[in-house]
Amino acid sequence: MKQQPVNISVIARRAGVSTATVSRTLNGSPLVREKTAERVRKVIAGLGYVPNSGARSLSSGRSNLLGVIISDITNPFFPDLIRRLEHLATDHSYDLIFADTDYDPVRLEHCVQRMMERRVDGIALLASEMHQRVVDLLKRQSVPVVALQAQLQESRFRTIHVDYGSGIREAVDHLRLGHSDLAFIAGPGNLWTANRRRELFLKELERNGLKVPRAWLLEGDHRADGGVHAMRKLLQQKRRPTAILCSNDLTALGALKAIQEAGLQVPHDFSLLGFDDIDLVSLVHPRLSTIRIPRSEIATQAFFTLLAATRDGLMAAPQTAIMTSLIVRDSSTPPRDSNSAKRR
Amino acid sequence: MKQQPVNISVIARRAGVSTATVSRTLNGSPLVREKTAERVRKVIAGLGYVPNSGARSLSSGRSNLLGVIISDITNPFFPDLIRRLEHLATDHSYDLIFADTDYDPVRLEHCVQRMMERRVDGIALLASEMHQRVVDLLKRQSVPVVALQAQLQESRFRTIHVDYGSGIREAVDHLRLGHSDLAFIAGPGNLWTANRRRELFLKELERNGLKVPRAWLLEGDHRADGGVHAMRKLLQQKRRPTAILCSNDLTALGALKAIQEAGLQVPHDFSLLGFDDIDLVSLVHPRLSTIRIPRSEIATQAFFTLLAATRDGLMAAPQTAIMTSLIVRDSSTPPRDSNSAKRR
DNA sequence: AATGCGGGTGTAAACAGTTACAGGAGATTC
DNA sequence: GAATCTCCTGTAACTGTTTACACCCGCATT
Numbered sequence: 001m002k003q004q005p006v007n008i009s010v011i012a013r014r015a016g017v018s019t020a021t022v023s024r025t026l027n028g029s030p031l032v033r034e035k036t037a038e039r040v041r042k043v044i045a046g047l048g049y050v051p052n053s054g055a056r057s058l059s060s061g062r063s064n065l066l067g068v069i070i071s072d073i074t075n076p077f078f079p080d081l082i083r084r085l086e087h088l089a090t091d092h093s094y095d096l097i098f099a100d101t102d103y104d105p106v107r108l109e110h111c112v113q114r115m116m117e118r119r120v121d122g123i124a125l126l127a128s129e130m131h132q133r134v135v136d137l138l139k140r141q142s143v144p145v146v147a148l149q150a151q152l153q154e155s156r157f158r159t160i161h162v163d164y165g166s167g168i169r170e171a172v173d174h175l176r177l178g179h180s181d182l183a184f185i186a187g188p189g190n191l192w193t194a195n196r197r198r199e200l201f202l203k204e205l206e207r208n209g210l211k212v213p214r215a216w217l218l219e220g221d222h223r224a225d226g227g228v229h230a231m232r233k234l235l236q237q238k239r240r241p242t243a244i245l246c247s248n249d250l251t252a253l254g255a256l257k258a259i260q261e262a263g264l265q266v267p268h269d270f271s272l273l274g275f276d277d278i279d280l281v282s283l284v285h286p287r288l289s290t291i292r293i294p295r296s297e298i299a300t301q302a303f304f305t306l307l308a309a310t311r312d313g314l315m316a317a318p319q320t321a322i323m324t325s326l327i328v329r330d331s332s333t334p335p336r337d338s339n340s341a342k343r344r
Numbered sequence: 345m346k347q348q349p350v351n352i353s354v355i356a357r358r359a360g361v362s363t364a365t366v367s368r369t370l371n372g373s374p375l376v377r378e379k380t381a382e383r384v385r386k387v388i389a390g391l392g393y394v395p396n397s398g399a400r401s402l403s404s405g406r407s408n409l410l411g412v413i414i415s416d417i418t419n420p421f422f423p424d425l426i427r428r429l430e431h432l433a434t435d436h437s438y439d440l441i442f443a444d445t446d447y448d449p450v451r452l453e454h455c456v457q458r459m460m461e462r463r464v465d466g467i468a469l470l471a472s473e474m475h476q477r478v479v480d481l482l483k484r485q486s487v488p489v490v491a492l493q494a495q496l497q498e499s500r501f502r503t504i505h506v507d508y509g510s511g512i513r514e515a516v517d518h519l520r521l522g523h524s525d526l527a528f529i530a531g532p533g534n535l536w537t538a539n540r541r542r543e544l545f546l547k548e549l550e551r552n553g554l555k556v557p558r559a560w561l562l563e564g565d566h567r568a569d570g571g572v573h574a575m576r577k578l579l580q581q582k583r584r585p586t587a588i589l590c591s592n593d594l595t596a597l598g599a600l601k602a603i604q605e606a607g608l609q610v611p612h613d614f615s616l617l618g619f620d621d622i623d624l625v626s627l628v629h630p631r632l633s634t635i636r637i638p639r640s641e642i643a644t645q646a647f648f649t650l651l652a653a654t655r656d657g658l659m660a661a662p663q664t665a666i667m668t669s670l671i672v673r674d675s676s677t678p679p680r681d682s683n684s685a686k687r688r
Numbered sequence: 689a690a691t692g693c694g695g696g697t698g699t700a701a702a703c704a705g706t707t708a709c710a711g712g713a714g715a716t717t718c
Numbered sequence: 719g720a721a722t723c724t725c726c727t728g729t730a731a732c733t734g735t736t737t738a739c740a741c742c743c744g745c746a747t748t
């Protein structure tokens with residue numbers, strides 16, 4: 001004697017109405033008399049009925065699911081982003097299905113495939129280790145996509161434009177006055193966003209008549225370890241830079257660790273700059289100066305872009321560029337000519 | 345002229361078979377002749393057909409979805425856990441739907457509700473701000489649940505038993521030899537796990553004939569800020585402890601920051617111990633000693649417990665207790681009588 | 689009295705799969 | 719030569735909702 005499942009028709013029978021009326025009540029349709037709706041709601045509460053969203057999306061064509069794909073949830077930049085996204089989503093009665101590619105393009109492909117099987121209403125593609133296969137997959141189905149990069153020129157994909165340049169300019173301006181020997185620890189070579197940052201950094205230096213020796217242009221992996229290793233390599237060289245800019249904060253934290261292990265000090269021996277402005281950087285000692293990327297704005301823009309793409313298709317989001325900016329803390333010496341009031 | 349959707353019957357028609365055969369091919373049933381399956385697969389690839397998992401779970405009764413609920417993805421303890429869980433899930437062709445309660449019992453309730461609507465095959469309840477309403481909700485539906493706490497005695501819920509005691513014992517033993525003035529910065533009072541840790545800590549001290557003055561028993565919030573504030577309060581007191589144990593690593597990091605801001609040093613002025621062993625603690629200077637909770641084991645046990653609960657219902661997981669243990673790094677002075685070889 | 693209107697409700701056909709059951713075609717057994 | 723078995727395939731019922739459409743009823747207009 002299997003207990004019979006509580007579905008919409010059981011509710012309908014018990015409330016003495018049709019399934020249509022129950023459905024309408026559930027969806028807050030104005031086409032139900034308040035008195036009827038009340039009765040239906042009472043039965044629902046009484047039986048502890050929980051609508052089946054699978055069936056729901058099957059017949060309505062909308063899944064109320066959003067897919068989020070990131071490279072590495074272990075990087076504190078992402079949890080924050082996800083949290084914001086999740087709150088936005090649930091506030092609009094969407095659920096989030098989540099995937100971590102671990103920087104692996106093959107995993108990415110599988111993620112996308114699975115999300116399409118779930119018929120997600122949109123995908124926020126916050127990883128940047130792209131693959132042509134993935135792009136093809138996405139193009140084939142017509143699911144809205146927002147990505148963090150301009151790399152996806154495919155018409156249909158909306159992209160969130162982050163202006164790394166503004167922050168990098170401020171950073172170089174900030175350092176230039178006290179330093180002329182700058183090093184850069186880049187991110188992994190297969191990440192679009194990492195390459196972009198390096199590119200802009202070099203371009204900005206050039207604009208200032210500076211040049212980075214090959215040996216001071218290192219590659220990390222956007223994790224702390226990469227920063228440690230790169231910095232150790234830097235410390236082994238006879239000639240050393242006086243300031244170091246990193247492709248992200250974790251890298252900078254790793255570099256800081258390597259510096260401290262070597263018995264040296266920041267900012268006395270090196271000025272150090274991160275990128276992202278994760279909360280962590282103001283927790284360590286000295287607190288890191290960094291280029292802030294406003295995560296919350298990214299989440300907001302990603303979400304509403306997707307929302308706009310699903311609802312009717314009208315009203316595209318404003319799509320303003322997201323600006324980055326320098327946050328000066330304690331890991332970088334202020335330019336020599338700054339007034340002493342700025343020192344702590 | 346709307347383009348017609350590619351569904352299973354289109355595939356069937358094109359391949360000259362019935363939908364049943366396509367379905368069977370899709371699910372790798374041995375009841376299809378290899379030659380037929382091959383033909384079907386070719387058509388599928390040709391049309392770029394993506395099965396609809398909503399419809400799938402509607403008729404099969406299994407959603408291949410797992411829900412994960414945590415309190416605060418911003419706490420580095422969780423991303424790691426989630427990552428592991430996600431990898432396990434995708435390896436077994438499950439998807440993860442994710443929710444962050446933000447320590448709010450009401451959010452928790454909504455999460456659970458939404459997950460039940462999705463007909464998840466199981467819920468990993470990794471948050472501990474429980475509510476009777478939630479328990480009732482879960483009891484009503486018969487969805488498998490694993491929780492991180494013994495609080496849920498409801499027969500049906502599987503729980504993962506983490507033995508905080510073992511690590512705490514080691515920690516107190518470690519500190520006892522050099523210190524007798526211990527303070528504890530607890531977690532938020534509505535968290536079961538936090539209360540448990542405090543309780544066990546006090547019990548362990550008592551066992552050693554020690555006692556914590558009321559003023560040295562502070563409450564944090566399991567974030568860095570809480571640690572900072574608690575530590576500042578501690579620093580204002582005339583009489584100060586010589587060692588501080590914290591309810592989690594973020595709290596300890598906050599405390600460390602407050603100590604350093606006050607111009608004091610760890611471990612010279614205070615020994616400091618964290619809890620969790622997030623990667624971060626070996627990134628700061630000095631690296632924190634801490635009580636390790638093996639996250640990966642928790643994820644593994646959670647996942648396989650759920651898996652066992654869905655598949656047939658047989659073979660319950662081993663359910664061994666997960667042991668915690670002390671990891672000594674640089675933030676705690678070794679006991680006075682230890683030989684000097686241990687110093688760095 | 690006929691017509692129109694609109695709010696509230698029911699009927700039944702989708703939606704896209706899975707799967708119990710039936711059955712056909714060969715091969716094997718009696 | 720019939721019965722049985724095995725392997726493969728098809729038919730159709732079923733999963734739980736949404737929603738287009740039809741309909742009814744009471745009221746206001748003509």
